[in-house]
Amino acid sequence: MSPQINTWSFFADHRAEILGATLDHLTLVVIAMTIAILIGVPLGMFIVQRPALRTIALGIASIFQTIPSLALFGFLIPIPFIGGIGKRTAIVALVLYALLPILRNTYVGLTGIDPAVLESAEAMGMTRAQILFRVRFPLALAVILAGIRTATIITIGVATIAAAIGAGGLGTFIFRGVALVSDALILAGAIPAALLALLADFLLGLLERRLKIS
Amino acid sequence: MSIEMNTKPALPPTRTIEFRDVSFHIDNTPSRVIVYGISLEIPHGETLVLLGRSGSGKTTLLKLINGMLLPTNGEVLIQGRSTAAWDPIRLRRGIGYVIQDAGLFPHFTVAENVALIPTLENWDAARTAARVEEMLQLVGLDPREFARRRPRELSGGQRQRVGVARALAADPPILLMDEPFGALDPVTRAELQREFSALARRLGKTIVFVTHDLREALLLASRIVLLEAGRIVASATPQEFLRLDHPEVRAFTSSLAMTPGAPA
Numbered sequence: 514m515s516p517q518i519n520t521w522s523f524f525a526d527h528r529a530e531i532l533g534a535t536l537d538h539l540t541l542v543v544i545a546m547t548i549a550i551l552i553g554v555p556l557g558m559f560i561v562q563r564p565a566l567r568t569i570a571l572g573i574a575s576i577f578q579t580i581p582s583l584a585l586f587g588f589l590i591p592i593p594f595i596g597g598i599g600k601r602t603a604i605v606a607l608v609l610y611a612l613l614p615i616l617r618n619t620y621v622g623l624t625g626i627d628p629a630v631l632e633s634a635e636a637m638g639m640t641r642a643q644i645l646f647r648v649r650f651p652l653a654l655a656v657i658l659a660g661i662r663t664a665t666i667i668t669i670g671v672a673t674i675a676a677a678i679g680a681g682g683l684g685t686f687i688f689r690g691v692a693l694v695s696d697a698l699i700l701a702g703a704i705p706a707a708l709l710a711l712l713a714d715f716l717l718g719l720l721e722r723r724l725k726i727s
Numbered sequence: 728m729s730i731e732m733n734t735k736p737a738l739p740p741t742r743t744i745e746f747r748d749v750s751f752h753i754d755n756t757p758s759r760v761i762v763y764g765i766s767l768e769i770p771h772g773e774t775l776v777l778l779g780r781s782g783s784g785k786t787t788l789l790k791l792i793n794g795m796l797l798p799t800n801g802e803v804l805i806q807g808r809s810t811a812a813w814d815p816i817r818l819r820r821g822i823g824y825v826i827q828d829a830g831l832f833p834h835f836t837v838a839e840n841v842a843l844i845p846t847l848e849n850w851d852a853a854r855t856a857a858r859v860e861e862m863l864q865l866v867g868l869d870p871r872e873f874a875r876r877r878p879r880e881l882s883g884g885q886r887q888r889v890g891v892a893r894a895l896a897a898d899p900p901i902l903l904m905d906e907p908f909g910a911l912d913p914v915t916r917a918e919l920q921r922e923f924s925a926l927a928r929r930l931g932k933t934i935v936f937v938t939h940d941l942r943e944a945l946l947l948a949s950r951i952v953l954l955e956a957g958r959i960v961a962s963a964t965p966q967e968f969l970r971l972d973h974p975e976v977r978a979f980t981s982s983l984a985m986t987p988g989a990p991a
Contacts, residue, residue, distance in 0.1 A: 633830030636793055636903075637843060637893075638819030651834045 523697035531686070535705045538682035541600065541672045542709075545607035546665055553612050553664075554657060557619025558645065567620065574613035582671045585609065586678045603672070603680030610671050611664035618660025622653030655725040662717035669710045673702065683709075742804070743901060743933040744769040744792055749801035751787055761787045762957040765801070771900070774927050774934040776944040778979065779954035785937040788954070789903045792935060793822045805901070820844055823894030823902040823932075827909045829886040831878040837863070837889050838874040844897040862892040867922065884915040891923070895930070904936045908943070920946055941979045945969075953979070 524531065560567040577585065589595065589602045596602050626649055634644045676684025686702030689695075746767040753761065762784040769775050777785040790796040791803050794810040802809045805818060831840050838859050839846075845855040863870040866888040878886055887907055894902060908916045908923075924947050927934055938944055944951050945965045953961040953968075955975045963971055969980055 627828070627830075627833075629826055629828040629830040630832060633824060633826060633890075634832075636795060636819055636822075636824035636826075637847075638816045638822075639847065640816055643847065648832060652832075 520697040520700055524701060527701065531701050531705060534681065534683050534685060534702070535709070538669070538672055538684075538706065539709065541603060541607065541675060541680060541682055542665065542668050545604050545668055545672070546611060546661070548604070549608045549611035549615055549664060549668075550661060552608070553615030553660075554619050557616050557657075558623065558650075560616075560620055561623045561649075571613075571617060571620070574616050577609040578613040582606070582610065582674050583677060586675065590678060598679040600680045602678055603675035607668050607671055607675065611668050614660040614663040614667070615657070616660075618663075619653065619657050622656030622660075623649045625656065626652050655721055658717065658721045658724060662714065662721060665713045665717060666710050669706060669713060673706050742768050743771045743806060744935070745804040746788075746791070747801050747804065749791060749798045749803055751791060751796055751799050762791075762954075765959060767952065767959065767962075769933060769935065771933055772931050774936060774947055774949045776936045776938060776948035776951045777954060778938060778941065778944045778951050780939060782956075783954040784957040785939075785954055786905055787957075789905055789935060789937055792901070792903060793819050793824060795819075820848065820897060821899045821901065823897075823899045825887075825890045825894045825902070825904045825907045827906045829878070829890035829907075831886055831889055831893070833878050835878075836874065837868075837876050837878070837881070838870075840878070840889055841892045841896050843893055848897060858896055859892075862896050863889075865895070865926070866892045868892070882915075883911050884919060887911065887919060891926075900932060902932050902934045904934065906938055907936075909938070909940075923947065941983050 556570060560570050580588070585606050586602065589606055590597060595605045623645075630648065630652070631644065634648045639648070672680075672682055673684035673687055676682055676688050683702040683706045687699050687706075688702075690698030690700075690702065744767075746765045749762065749765040751762050765788065777788055779785050787796060791798060791810065792805065794813060794815045797811050802811065804810075805813060805822075810818065831837075832843070835843075838856075841859045841862050842855050845858055850858070859874065860870045863873060868885065868888055873881070873885070873889075878889070881889065890907065894904075908919050911919065920943055927947065936944075936947055945968070948965050950962065950964055951968045952959055953973075953975060960975050961968065961971050961973050968976065
């Protein structure tokens with residue numbers, strides 16, 4: 514029996530577990546991304562108005578991004594309330610990872626607007642809030658979405674490592690496959706994870722192009 | 728006296744805009760003074776052209792009128808009230824503003840751009856739509872052809888026309904224009920200058936127009952004010968202006984003589 518057929522039959526026999534792990538994985542990603550967007554986008558809008566906080570916020574976000582993912586999980590485990598083994602710690606780590614691209618792109622998008630547009634908005638008597646919500650934000654949306662797309666792909670990848678601290682998801686198959694030297698088991702985690710990443714990239718890319726205003 | 732948005736101003740005051748010994752400098756650093764001791768009265772209905780080289784303070788004077796800058800010394804009165812005392816939002820909604828790149832909102836259609844202030848002022852939809860159509864016709868754009876386009880689908884001249892339509896949409900008594908035709912090709916520029924000159928006479932608004940182009944100043948102005956390094960050095964009608972004996976005036980008139988038929 515060739516290893517390929519072996520893999521296929523493994524997939525066929527375990528499709529319910531693979532589907533379950535994929536859904537677990539997706540749940541982790543969706544929860545982490547929702548929290549990251551809810552923090553990152555408003556924080557990005559806030560630091561546009563407060564340049565003094567910009568360096569600090571972007572600096573802290575880049576530090577989290579720089580720490581290797583497995584090490585970040587390790588650091589979080591001993592921290593009370595947010596740490597420990599399991600999904601909660603994994604979600605905290607994934608949020609910290611996703612934050613930088615969202616925060617940075619929100620900031621860049623909101624500040625990278627044609628100064629003539631902003632000048633005329635101000636001169637026409639728009640309030641600061643109107644300029645932010647009716648001019649800056651819609652014009653920055655494609656750039657913000659590009660950040661969300663990058664963050665989503667990172668999160669799908671990092672979430673496979675979250676299995677190492679007992680968060681479940683597709684990483685479980687990969688780690689178990691490595692331990693048992695089973696290609697079929699590794700691929701049962703790796704293929705759905707890769708497909709998820711490609712699908713998210715494609716769908717968010719589609720949305721991003723629709724929102725882009727040249 | 729306030730700028731009325733929804734009705735024509737009753738009896739327009741004679742001095743719509745008045746500068747009283749106005750200076751403006753950045754960060755309160757006297758060495759970085761941008762304009763000095765400006766005193767200027769602009770009566771209702773005048774088309775005043777602020778002429779000067781780059782950096783002479785023309786744009787600063789415009790921004791002092793709509794309160795985007797506040798004077799460091801002296802005061803700017805709009806319809807008798809200091810810009811420092813005006814609510815800046817109310818003040819600016821009564822002052823049309825057109826800049827060189829038009830500054831149209833790229834995510835709005837032409838119609839939405841023109842409807843900006845009526846929308847902010849909560850006009851009802853029917854009245855706004857009628858006004859947009861009227862404004863586009865006023866600036867020579869067929870509403871059926873242009874209303875639904877985006878700014879990127881327009882030529883530079885068309886964008887400038889939309890900019891003028893947007894500035895006029897809420898019928899402001901004052902119109903500020905900062906080199907609005909400066910980035911256009913010479914043929915389009917001449918066309919828009921001629922049309923705007925006729926439009927300005929018809930509208931009877933108080934217009935303050937910034938340019939470094941003497942030819943444009945002579946065509947549009949009822950009065951030319953020449954700025955040099957932040958000070959007013961001459962103020963005259965176009966006919967008088969050419970006969971003035973001031974070095975900066977001669978610098979401008981000689982540039983006109985040296986380039987016959989060419990754009991300045």
